[in-house]
Amino acid sequence: MKREEMNKIIKFELGYIPKGPEGSAQNKLRFYYNACRRRGLVKGKQREESLKDAINRLKKEYPDFNPMFDKGFFRTPKKSIFQKLMNPLRR
Numbered sequence: 001m002k003r004e005e006m007n008k009i010i011k012f013e014l015g016y017i018p019k020g021p022e023g024s025a026q027n028k029l030r031f032y033y034n035a036c037r038r039r040g041l042v043k044g045k046q047r048e049e050s051l052k053d054a055i056n057r058l059k060k061e062y063p064d065f066n067p068m069f070d071k072g073f074f075r076t077p078k079k080s081i082f083q084k085l086m087n088p089l090r091r
Contacts, residue, residue: 001041010037013047016070025062029069032057048074 010033017033020026032054040050051074055067 006038006041009041010034013037013073016073017051018068020068025058025065026068028061029054029058029065029067 014030014033017030018026019030033051036053036057037047037050039045040047040053051069058065058067
């Protein structure tokens, strides 16, 4: 994936993680998400996984931090019964 494509994707997705005051943990979340998402795009990870990685990294510094993000946008779609049954067969 080209850098320009990555930048467009990440800029779009960061629109669903609001900014916080300067130097805040919320802004660090956006920074960490940017870094995690770049690695995630290269590895084929979903945006939900990248956000989870960023939050876990941030929780080491700010254990009581409650991140703000659009939960609908970053929600992992639930698997249907058919997908759950087929998944073990694909291995």
